[in-house]
Amino acid sequence: MAKTVLKKPIPAASSDPKVPVTLTVNGETVTREASPRMLLSDFIRHELGLTGTHVGCEHGVCGCCTVTIDGRAGRSCLAFAVQADGAEIRTIEGVADEDGTLHPIQQAMMECHGLQCGYCTPGFVMSMLSYLEETPEPDLSEKAIREVLSGNLCRCTGYANIVKAFRRSVELMNAAAD
Amino acid sequence: MSTRQFGEPVQRNADPALLKGEGAFIDDISLPGALHAAFVRSEHARARIRSIDISAAESLPDVVAVYTADTIGALDVELPMLIPHPCITSGGKTQRPLARDDVFYAGQCIAMVVAVDRYTAEDACSVVEVAYEPLPVELDLEKAIADGAPPVHDDIPNNVAAHFVQESGDADAAFAAAEHTTTVRVRLERSTAAPMECRAVAARWDGVSGELTVWDSTQATISVRGGLASLFDIDEDRIRVIAPNVGGGFGQKIMMFHPDEILVPFAAMQLDRPVKYIEDRVENFIGASQERAQIHEISLAAKKDGTVLGLRDSFIHDTGAFIPYGIAIAQVASTSIAGPYRIPDIWVEMTLVYTPCVQVTPYRGCGRPQACFAIERALDRLADELGIDRTEIRRRNFIGPGEFPYEREGLLFADGLAVNYDSGEYEKALDLITETVDLAGFRKEQEAARAEGRYLGFGIGFYVEGTGLGPYEGGHVKVHPITGKVYVTTGLTSQGQGHETVFAQIAADQVGCDVRDVIFVEGDTQAHEWGVATFASRAAVVSGNAIHKAAVKARARIIAAAANMLETGEDSIELRDGRAWIVDGNRSVSLAEIATASNPLRYAFNEASQTATQFAPASTHDGPPLAEGQAPGIEETDYFSPSHATWAYGVHAAIVEFFPDTCGMEIKRYLCIHDCGNMINPMIVEGQVMGGIGQGIGGAFYERCAFDGNGTPLAANFMDFLMPYATEVPDAEILHMETPSPLNPLGIKGVGEAGTIPVSQVVASAMEDAFAPLGIAPVRESPMSPDMIHGLLAEAQSRR
Numbered sequence: 017m018a019k020t021v022l023k024k025p026i027p028a029a030s031s032d033p034k035v036p037v038t039l040t041v042n043g044e045t046v047t048r049e050a051s052p053r054m055l056l057s058d059f060i061r062h063e064l065g066l067t068g069t070h071v072g073c074e075h076g077v078c079g080c081c082t083v084t085i086d087g088r089a090g091r092s093c094l095a096f097a098v099q100a101d102g103a104e105i106r107t108i109e110g111v112a113d114e115d116g117t118l119h120p121i122q123q124a125m126m127e128c129h130g131l132q133c134g135y136c137t138p139g140f141v142m143s144m145l146s147y148l149e150e151t152p153e154p155d156l157s158e159k160a161i162r163e164v165l166s167g168n169l170c171r172c173t174g175y176a177n178i179v180k181a182f183r184r185s186v187e188l189m190n191a192a193a194d
Numbered sequence: 195m196s197t198r199q200f201g202e203p204v205q206r207n208a209d210p211a212l213l214k215g216e217g218a219f220i221d222d223i224s225l226p227g228a229l230h231a232a233f234v235r236s237e238h239a240r241a242r243i244r245s246i247d248i249s250a251a252e253s254l255p256d257v258v259a260v261y262t263a264d265t266i267g268a269l270d271v272e273l274p275m276l277i278p279h280p281c282i283t284s285g286g287k288t289q290r291p292l293a294r295d296d297v298f299y300a301g302q303c304i305a306m307v308v309a310v311d312r313y314t315a316e317d318a319c320s321v322v323e324v325a326y327e328p329l330p331v332e333l334d335l336e337k338a339i340a341d342g343a344p345p346v347h348d349d350i351p352n353n354v355a356a357h358f359v360q361e362s363g364d365a366d367a368a369f370a371a372a373e374h375t376t377t378v379r380v381r382l383e384r385s386t387a388a389p390m391e392c393r394a395v396a397a398r399w400d401g402v403s404g405e406l407t408v409w410d411s412t413q414a415t416i417s418v419r420g421g422l423a424s425l426f427d428i429d430e431d432r433i434r435v436i437a438p439n440v441g442g443g444f445g446q447k448i449m450m451f452h453p454d455e456i457l458v459p460f461a462a463m464q465l466d467r468p469v470k471y472i473e474d475r476v477e478n479f480i481g482a483s484q485e486r487a488q489i490h491e492i493s494l495a496a497k498k499d500g501t502v503l504g505l506r507d508s509f510i511h512d513t514g515a516f517i518p519y520g521i522a523i524a525q526v527a528s529t530s531i532a533g534p535y536r537i538p539d540i541w542v543e544m545t546l547v548y549t550p551c552v553q554v555t556p557y558r559g560c561g562r563p564q565a566c567f568a569i570e571r572a573l574d575r576l577a578d579e580l581g582i583d584r585t586e587i588r589r590r591n592f593i594g595p596g597e598f599p600y601e602r603e604g605l606l607f608a609d610g611l612a613v614n615y616d617s618g619e620y621e622k623a624l625d626l627i628t629e630t631v632d633l634a635g636f637r638k639e640q641e642a643a644r645a646e647g648r649y650l651g652f653g654i655g656f657y658v659e660g661t662g663l664g665p666y667e668g669g670h671v672k673v674h675p676i677t678g679k680v681y682v683t684t685g686l687t688s689q690g691q692g693h694e695t696v697f698a699q700i701a702a703d704q705v706g707c708d709v710r711d712v713i714f715v716e717g718d719t720q721a722h723e724w725g726v727a728t729f730a731s732r733a734a735v736v737s738g739n740a741i742h743k744a745a746v747k748a749r750a751r752i753i754a755a756a757a758n759m760l761e762t763g764e765d766s767i768e769l770r771d772g773r774a775w776i777v778d779g780n781r782s783v784s785l786a787e788i789a790t791a792s793n794p795l796r797y798a799f800n801e802a803s804q805t806a807t808q809f810a811p812a813s814t815h816d817g818p819p820l821a822e823g824q825a826p827g828i829e830e831t832d833y834f835s836p837s838h839a840t841w842a843y844g845v846h847a848a849i850v851e852f853f854p855d856t857c858g859m860e861i862k863r864y865l866c867i868h869d870c871g872n873m874i875n876p877m878i879v880e881g882q883v884m885g886g887i888g889q890g891i892g893g894a895f896y897e898r899c900a901f902d903g904n905g906t907p908l909a910a911n912f913m914d915f916l917m918p919y920a921t922e923v924p925d926a927e928i929l930h931m932e933t934p935s936p937l938n939p940l941g942i943k944g945v946g947e948a949g950t951i952p953v954s955q956v957v958a959s960a961m962e963d964a965f966a967p968l969g970i971a972p973v974r975e976s977p978m979s980p981d982m983i984h985g986l987l988a989e990a991q992s993r994r
Contacts (some may be wrong), residue, residue: 020259020464025662026229030256030311053313067222068215070441074473080390122213126205129881133690134212135219135390135441138615139732158925165920169912171390171442172690173881174888174949175920 019174023173037097042110050097051162057081060107061103069148072169079168082146083107089167105157108138110147119143120188130181132172140168140178143162144185156183199421199699200940204709204878206695208688217439220394220409225468227465228259228396228983231458232303232315232471234322235481236297239550239591239905240346243295244325248305251318256310258465260318261457262342263294269460270294273451274421277520281358286517287347287548291453296514297326298346299552300479300906302818303453303487308461308469328638331550331905335489335510338547346515346548355517356546360528362604362613362832363539365495368504372495378572379491382564382976384512384899384955385892387557388917389689391441392473393482395455397462408459411440413448414727416685417585419719421450422459430723443689444889445556448729449483450521479910485523485557487512490568492531494576495539499589502576504539507531507568513546514553521546522608524661527561529605529613531567534620534843535591540602550905556729556891559950560608566657570955574962575972582858583863584959585628588656592620608730611838617933621843623867624656627762627910631847631865644967649854650862651964654847661842661944662671662735662937666835669723669741671701671748675793676800678772680705680712682745684737685725687717691882691946692714696734696874704745705752705770707785724833731842731944736834739938753826755788777978785828794819816967840935842943844868846952850960854968854987855979859895859957861924869894869931871943877884879945885919886949888923894954897921898977954978961986969993 032051037044041064048063055074060083068081070094072080077095083092100133111119116148118126121144131137147164148154155161162175170178211217248260272288286550293304305322309315330344337343338353346353369375396409406428412418415435423430440447444644454471462469473482488511511524524544532540577587593600593615636652643650670683683703686693698712715721716737725737749769756774757764766777773782783791787802795806819828835927849863866883873879896916900908909915934941954976960985961973970986 019466020256022465026258026465026467027310029257030309030314030551032313035624043774048580051313063223065224066215067219068217070219070391071221073394073912073914074622077473078390078475108213112214116210116214118210118213122210125213126209129877131209131690131886132692133209133390134217134439135690137213141213155717160922167919169390169917169919171388171444171889171917172885174886174926175923176884176925179880179920179925186900 024073035098037101037106037192039100041105042107046073052096054097055093056097056100057092059077060105066107066109070138071163074096077169079143080139082142082168084142084146087153089143108141111141120192121148121185124181124184124188128177128181128184130173130178134168136168138166140170143168143180148162148185150188156186198925199702200874201872202699202875204695204699204875206692207698207710208694208918219391220396220411221437221472223409223438225396225398225470228468228470229308229310230312230315230470230745231306231308231310231454232319232460233303234319234324236300236304236583237330238295238297238326239300240329240331241297241326242329243293243304244327248321250321251307254314254318256314257307257318258310259293259308259461260322261306262304263290263292264731266292266457266460269425269456270377273518276518277522279356279520282356282517282520283354286355286520288518289516289553291456298548301552303481305895306457306461308465333901333903333905335487335512335547335548338494338549339510339545346550346988353548354545355513355548358519358521359541359543359626360605361541362602365504365506365541366503369495369506370540372503373498374496375493376572376576376582377491377493378575378974379489380568380571381489382486382567382973384484384958385486385897386479386558386899387444387445387446387623388478388915389442389444390660392475393447393452394457394467394472396470397459398468399463399466401466404432404465408433408435410435410455411438412437412450413443413687413689413729414450415687415717415719417723417727418450418455418721425456431707434720437687438689440689445560446559447689448481448727449555452482461718475912476910478547478720479915480907481552483553483555484514485554486564486951488527488564490564492568492572494572497578498580500577500580500582500590502535502537502591504941506541507534508543509705511544511546512549512554514549515549516553517546518553519555519556523556524964526608529567529607530562530565530658530660531569532602533566534593534618534656536593537591540605550961552862558886558947560730560947562657562947563954564949566655567954570655570952570960571974585654587625593618595619607660607839609839613660614838615658615841616935616937618705618841618843618869619931619933621870625933627845627865627867629848630927631863632757636849641867649852649964651850651852651960651962652847653850653956653958653960653963654845655955655959656845656989657951658841659731659944659948659951660839661731662836662840663730663732664836665726666833667740668722668831668833669737669744670722670831671741671744672790673705673785674750674826675786675789678784678789680707682712682741683715683722684741685716685722686728686733686737688728691733692875696878699736699795699874700738700742701745704749705785707772711772731946731948735840735938735942735944736836738874738942739834739940740832742940743834744830747830748828748833751830752785752788755792755828756783759783759788759791784948789828792828834938837937840871840937840943842870842945842948844948846956848956848960850957851966852961852964852983857983861891863922864926866926866928866932866949868928868948869933869946870948871935872932872941873930874942876930879930882945883928883949884926886947887926887953887981888918890950890953891923892918893950894979895978942978
């Protein structure tokens with residue numbers, strides 16, 4: 017089939033009106049122009065190129081897109097980028113050390129085989145990170161851990177190894193703090 | 195000797211990148227200048243399209259193109275019938291990329307918009323005007339095959355897509371000889387894989403070189419390439435299909451082609467720009483393959499002692515509006531129907547039915563959960579009727595360890611070959627689970643609970659799983675001369691099963707290197723172009739053995755070259771730590787040096803390579819630098835084609851509390867005995883099994899692809915389709931048995947689907963046991979639900 021001859025040139029970008037959005041992500045303050053209807057998840061992924069934050073449902077149910085917003089875990093698919101103007105965002109790319117050494121939560125997830133396809137994994141890590149950073153003495157009962165993890169869906173693991181990784185994270189974080 | 199890596203719980207090579215957010219799922223791949231596609235989808239299950247008006251969409255400033263069936267040229271055809279079978283009515287119906295004249299399910303693609311971004315593309319979809327003339331539908335499988343039912347396809351009266359009977363032995367004789375017969379009717383509804391990453395495809399066309407690159411979240415890159423070459427009439431060497439990181443597949447991504455897999459490459463070629471389509475969650479629920487709906491009527495012919503002599507099963511299978519995957523799911527169900535039981539005489543009839551719903555293609559388990567639910571429910575019933583314990587009746591019917599190979603002559607499995615169980619220790623597995631669960635102890639606990647008005651039940655389910663089907667896969671092993679790393683490829687794809695680790699273990703054992711020094715590549719037709727795909731719990735068996743065979747050959751070459759370099763006999767060489775050593779000596783050469791020396795060089799790039807150039811002392815020999823018949827370097831390829839499927843099995847049991855007030859349930863204990871032959875990596879095996887159990891629990895009690903009477907999907911997001919969270923899935927106690935398969939060099943069987951298979955049976959069996967004092971009717975449906983429990987309790991009360 018012959019190639020399509022376009023009636024009009026392809027625009028370089030959408031003609032949506034844009035507003036500047038300034039936020040701090042993983043310690044760097046950045047400004048980008050964004051359409052007011054752009055989701056924070058899309059802004060993080062496509063404007064900032066931080067594609068470790070995944071999108072699994074765009075309904076706020078699956079938790080794949082979890083980042084921390086001003087220190088608290090939040091769904092980046094349920095916020096517009098403009099709503100995060102001025103906020104401090106942390107994504108999965110800002111969790112390991114600069115030299116690539118895994119954070120204790122990441123290390124624990126690897127040791128406990130807490131991930132398979134890895135798509136939901138950044139969301140789980142961010143949920144755990146936010147909880148463990150604000151909870152110095154977490155309740156390590158099975159029920160309590162599962163409650164903490166119940167904002168994130170995983171289709172591969174059946175969760176058991178993520179629960180184990182949660183406990184192991186606490187051990188590793190405590191050991192690192194000693 | 196090096197420590198053997200096979201059998202060790204080696205941590206995964208894939209994990210660090212995934213944990214740091216450095217994975218490359220399709221939407222993570224940056225394609226500068228990419229345009230974005232979105233689809234206009236049918237709002238009706240069955241309708242005539244009166245008109246499609248795309249003018250408003252085309253006039254939007256950021257819209258580049260709007261395609262309908264009229265503007266996709268040669269692609270406006272029915273898509274391939276992937277697995278034809280003579281029993282399929284009129285050859286079978288497959289869908290067109292974009293609907294022409296008719297729509298056959300709500301969610302079917304009617305038009306594709308390509309725009310500068312997804313937001314704009316969706317804006318444009320919302321202003322495409324489609325005028326429909328809705329047609330009557332019938333979603334009930336039994337009513338759909340009755341005379342006068344509204345047809346899904348005008349030329350297929352009674353909606354029968356296929357009809358097939360398989361027989362082994364003489365079921366009529368068995369029923370004539372029976373002392374007792376029992377008949378059970380079970381019904382399973384639709385479910386869906388719901389991978390966390392929805393489907394996705396991106397394409398880039400290079401008009402100068404005529405090369406098409408397609409990134410597809412598929413389980414079958416090589417097969418997708420073949421299909422694209424055929425549909426686009428392009429030479430296969432000009433098409434590269436890559437499945438990068440894929441966020442779960444569970445069978446949904448084995449189906450090809452979902453329309454976008456063709457239309458996105460088409461648009462990229464037409465528009466000379468990269469194009470991306472990232473399916474969203476709603477689209478995954480309405481437009482991607484589903485599975486599971488079947489109705490079985492199964493009868494058992496037995497002796498009074500519980501010995502089952504014969505089995506008849508007649509079942510209806512919902513294939514959806516199209517049947518691209520042929521009868522595969524129904525065929526797997528029909529051949530798994532006798533489970534681990536001897537049952538010599540079998541008659542099984544399948545009727546596949548068109549329904550005005552999205553097509554049915556395999557979802558993890560692929561007919562096995564349905565077959566397991568039917569036979570296990572029937573066996574529980576038979577035990578109850580004969581007054582035999584439910585575990586005891588299974589014991590009396592198991593195929594014994596001395597009876598293998600056990601062929602069910604006349605039954606053909608999904609690979610077209612006879613059902614032939616290769617090995618197993620079924621009774622031992624049952625003993626292990628009943629001992630571990632302490633059934634006698636539980637009965638006391640159950641009694642005490644009942645005295646307090648609490649309802650605990652014990653459920654059990656046994657399954658077999660034909661795994662590791664052909665036709666074949668390949669393995670390629672090469673030692674990199676510069677780095678000494680071992681490069682391994684195969685034609686599969688991974689959706690998180692840890693291929694990169696288990697295949698590295700297999701290769702590392704032969705070439706004597708660290709698992710982390712194996713570079714493993716799959717899911718890229720340019721890296722490995724012969725093979726089939728990842729499906730049917732076959733990857734470890736088929737590619738694993740192919741890689742093993744290639745690595746054995748590579749090992750022989752390494753040893754021969756090293757013996758030459760170290761001036762010793764081949765018997766005096768051992769491989770470990772990435773080097774070849776003289777046994778009991780301290781002299782060694784590295785894999786890099788061996789690979790370099792095995793490749794006669796003109797140019798030296800580093801110190802090691804100087805030894806391989808023409809004027810180096812080591813090159814003094816007669817004849818050409820590369821002897822006749824010799825290949826350069828250390829590189830080997832081999833293939834494994836199994837003689838037939840290898841049959842894994844297992845038994846699950848659970849103790850479940852059911853709550854009459856809320857009609858909910860809580861799984862107190864979940865046990866699994868599993869046997870997949872020799873385990874390459876027990877950590878990964880357990881991960882696969884536990885994941886399957888989690889998915890099975892979802893399918894047993896929480897998830898349901900419901901439709902209203904008009905065929906409109908009612909559960910098209912995670913708020914209505916209740917995939918379980920960590921709060922619903924308990925930790926399972928998983929115990930392994932390892933009965934090697936005699937059918938392949940590594941003695942392995944598949945494990946991918948195992949965990950999902952018996953879970954509905956286990957929950958149903960536990961529910962009956964728990965509510966036995968209330969006299970509930972038998973549980974015959976999956977998924978179960980609070981509604982169902984409420985109904986069972988109310989009905990029982992009305993009879994009291």
